[in-house]
Amino acid sequence: MELTEYLDFKTIEQKYGIRADALRLASRTGRLKTTQVGGKFGTHLCLECDLKKYLKDYPMGRKKKKPRLMKLK
Numbered sequence: 001m002e003l004t005e006y007l008d009f010k011t012i013e014q015k016y017g018i019r020a021d022a023l024r025l026a027s028r029t030g031r032l033k034t035t036q037v038g039g040k041f042g043t044h045l046c047l048e049c050d051l052k053k054y055l056k057d058y059p060m061g062r063k064k065k066k067p068r069l070m071k072l073k
Contacts, residue, residue: 006034006035006045013015 009020026032027044032054034044 001047003045005047007048007051008043008045013045016051024068026054026058 007015012018012023013020023032023034023046024044025045027034032046033050034040036044048067060067
């Protein structure tokens with residue numbers, strides 16, 4: 001992959017309206033696949049396909065849950 005195919009968190013924040021802090025948390029917890037460049041304090045980069053997968057799996061930052069049916073007594 002070329003570097004131009006990656007998005008940084010600032011670009012994602014502007015384009016999709018997701019806060020960079022939420023993206024960092026998703027990256028730390030393994031929900032969002034990222035690549036960190038520039039060492040320990042470097043920028044996180046993400047492919048758009050990985051971002052779309054994250055948005056599909058975790059809308060509003062949470063895992064989609066199947067609706068539970070109410071039990072009738």
